[in-house]
Amino acid sequence: METQVVQPKIETRALTKIYDDAPGSPPAVNSVSLRVPAGQFAAIMGPSGSGKTTLLYLIAGLTNPTAGEVLIDGVSISSMPDQARAEMRNTRIGFVFQRFNLLGFLSARDNIEVPRLLGWKPRRAARSIDELLAAVGLEKKRLRKVNELSSGEQQRVAIARALINDPDILLADEPTGNLDSRNAEAVLDLMLRLRTDLGLTIVMVTHNPEVALRADRIIQMKDGCVERELMTDEIDLSSEGIQRLAGHFRGKPYRA
Amino acid sequence: MLRQLTHHPVRMLLSTLMISVALLLGLVIKGLSTGVMQEKIRRTEGIGADLMIQPPHSSYILGLGENVMPDSLAQKIAEVDGVEAATAVATNVSFTNRFEALFGIDLPSFNRVTGGFEYLQGGPFSGPYTALVDDVYVKTHHVRLGGTLNLLNHNFTICGVVEHGKGARVFVPLKTLQDLLAPGKCAVIFVKCVSPDSDATVVQRLKEFAGGALKDYQITEMRDLSTLITPSSFLGLRQFLLVIVVFAGVINFLVIFLALYVQVLGQTRELGILRALGASRRYLLRLFLGEACLLCLLGGALSLLFYFLTKSIILSIYPALHFLLPSGYVLWVAVIALTSAVLGGAYPAYRASSSEPIAALTYE
Numbered sequence: 001m002e003t004q005v006v007q008p009k010i011e012t013r014a015l016t017k018i019y020d021d022a023p024g025s026p027p028a029v030n031s032v033s034l035r036v037p038a039g040q041f042a043a044i045m046g047p048s049g050s051g052k053t054t055l056l057y058l059i060a061g062l063t064n065p066t067a068g069e070v071l072i073d074g075v076s077i078s079s080m081p082d083q084a085r086a087e088m089r090n091t092r093i094g095f096v097f098q099r100f101n102l103l104g105f106l107s108a109r110d111n112i113e114v115p116r117l118l119g120w121k122p123r124r125a126a127r128s129i130d131e132l133l134a135a136v137g138l139e140k141k142r143l144r145k146v147n148e149l150s151s152g153e154q155q156r157v158a159i160a161r162a163l164i165n166d167p168d169i170l171l172a173d174e175p176t177g178n179l180d181s182r183n184a185e186a187v188l189d190l191m192l193r194l195r196t197d198l199g200l201t202i203v204m205v206t207h208n209p210e211v212a213l214r215a216d217r218i219i220q221m222k223d224g225c226v227e228r229e230l231m232t233d234e235i236d237l238s239s240e241g242i243q244r245l246a247g248h249f250r251g252k253p254y255r256a
Numbered sequence: 257m258l259r260q261l262t263h264h265p266v267r268m269l270l271s272t273l274m275i276s277v278a279l280l281l282g283l284v285i286k287g288l289s290t291g292v293m294q295e296k297i298r299r300t301e302g303i304g305a306d307l308m309i310q311p312p313h314s315s316y317i318l319g320l321g322e323n324v325m326p327d328s329l330a331q332k333i334a335e336v337d338g339v340e341a342a343t344a345v346a347t348n349v350s351f352t353n354r355f356e357a358l359f360g361i362d363l364p365s366f367n368r369v370t371g372g373f374e375y376l377q378g379g380p381f382s383g384p385y386t387a388l389v390d391d392v393y394v395k396t397h398h399v400r401l402g403g404t405l406n407l408l409n410h411n412f413t414i415c416g417v418v419e420h421g422k423g424a425r426v427f428v429p430l431k432t433l434q435d436l437l438a439p440g441k442c443a444v445i446f447v448k449c450v451s452p453d454s455d456a457t458v459v460q461r462l463k464e465f466a467g468g469a470l471k472d473y474q475i476t477e478m479r480d481l482s483t484l485i486t487p488s489s490f491l492g493l494r495q496f497l498l499v500i501v502v503f504a505g506v507i508n509f510l511v512i513f514l515a516l517y518v519q520v521l522g523q524t525r526e527l528g529i530l531r532a533l534g535a536s537r538r539y540l541l542r543l544f545l546g547e548a549c550l551l552c553l554l555g556g557a558l559s560l561l562f563y564f565l566t567k568s569i570i571l572s573i574y575p576a577l578h579f580l581l582p583s584g585y586v587l588w589v590a591v592i593a594l595t596s597a598v599l600g601g602a603y604p605a606y607r608a609s610s611s612e613p614i615a616a617l618t619y620e
Binding site: 057060062082088089090091095101102114118119120161165 | 525526528529530531532533535536537538539612613614617
């Protein structure tokens with residue numbers, strides 16, 4: 001019987017990034033090959049400097065790899081010209097930053113609208129800003145300057161902005177990293193709900209094992225390489241199990 | 257784009273003001289010089305003559321020529337076939353208070369050529385040191401009938417106020433002005449032809465007159481005057497205006513360059529965000545060049561506003577002056593300003609479009 005190969009939504013092939021061109025500089029990402037199927041929620045974990053954020057930036061096409069390539073739906077974005085890559089970032093990929101990266105002089109509504117104003121035609125029927133504001137629970141604060149919002153609210157604005165052009169991929173760089181536990185939980189719930197509602201493929205970088213456990217899959221990185229990969233449904237989620245998992249991410253062997 | 261500009265209102269306002277002041281200088285100088293020249297043309301045309309005879313290399317701006325022609329020529333010219341009347345006029349520029357042309361006229365022949373003055377008050381010359389002034393002169397110099405004018409260090413009594421538009425604002429008897437400046441000489445002879453259609457024929461006859469005595473003289477048909485009185489009639493005015501416009505363009509370039517360069521340096525993070533959200537290099541290039549043009553257009557619009565404001569202030573102080581801003585000149589200034597704006601915005605736009613998203617996003 002012939003096996004049907006499902007094309008992954010995101011694929012990296014021997015992806016390598018060296019920031020400093022000086023000879024002997026260690027690669028920030030070292031020959032990483034990954035396949036993320038459509039609709040999967042993958043969490044990337046690892047200690048600081050392990051290359052998590054760089055990997056995310058490479059997947060988003062925000063920087064060029066030194067070697068290897070990134071493919072979205074089988075199309076390499078690494079060799080695309082700037083125009084095509086910018087269009088891909090605008091229409092196919094939503095990006096949520098740890099520090100929100102909102103434009104402080106604009107209102108929540110205007111911040112969400114920014115990706116629409118960059119000259120690209122959305123792939124699908126445009127999602128309305130009010131609909132998104134309602135989805136992130138900020139319809140009453142739509143005209144407030146984002147600097148006047150709490151950090152949790154700012155991150156929700158950032159998520160709404162990432163979704164305005166109806167992307168099929170959401171990349172999030174520690175989206176709960178700057179939030180207290182209550183806001184972090186709310187943002188995570190929102191991402192999970194949107195993933196289900198919109199059929200998003202999510203790749204999220206996080207330090208927090210409890211946050212990572214909400215994903216379908218955990219990718220553990222160390223020194224720019226993928227050290228381990230786990231499917232979360234294989235993990236014992238009892239309190240003791242989580243402790244063991246946390247220990248695992250600190251370097252101790254994990255036993256389910 | 258506008259929101260981006262208004263994000264830094266003080267910087268935007270200052271940049272716009274600097275651009276507008278640089279452009280304003282060119283507009284006011286051009287408007288004033290053209291207005292004054294047009295007024296000169298109107299006044300000279302208003303004399304009612306068909307031809308104007310001047311010594312070689314004279315200025316078409318009456319009053320700037322020297323009194324070197326014998327006034328007896330007028331009498332001989334009046335006898336040429338096709339000539340109805342001719343009158344000799346001695347001229348001088350009075351710098352008392354303001355730059356004003358002063359005509360020394362022989363009233364009977366001047367009246368034959370021009371059709372005569374319309375007296376609003378008083379009447380013709382009643383003695384050698386009497387003067388006629390026009391109504392604009394009365395208004396701007398606050399003089400009155402019977403008052404005294406000091407011209408060429410001599411006192412003249414105002415014997416009549418006439419309707420404006422006969423070449424000068426002040427008229428004195430020809431003989432008096434000649435005695436004070438150059439006895440028996442004049443600067444211009446105005447000629448009235450029997451038929452205006454015969455101007456060219458009369459010009460030819462005048463060239464051949466008295467064995468070619470006038471062949472080197474300037475004989476101008478009055479209907480051509482508007483094409484002859486141009487900025488080049490004033491020595492160096494055209495070059496001066498060119499320097500002013502180039503100067504305005506350079507200031508425009510520097511202001512826009514500085515404003516946008518500071519903006520690019522100060523908004524590294526914002527540019528990174530835009531790049532991360534899908535702004536292409538081409539988009540950022542367009543955004544900044546568009547902003548340069550918008551700044552320039554705002555500055556240009558403000559300079560026009562300031563021009564009309566300056567004009568009304570100047571006219572309220574000096575009502576005798578005239579402004580005229582040719583639309584072609586405004587268009588030319590706009591092209592220079594927009595070109596310098598695009599050049600000034602080019603490097604900052606290039607810098608902005610070259611920003612790497614990661615470098616910008618990690619910028620603190």
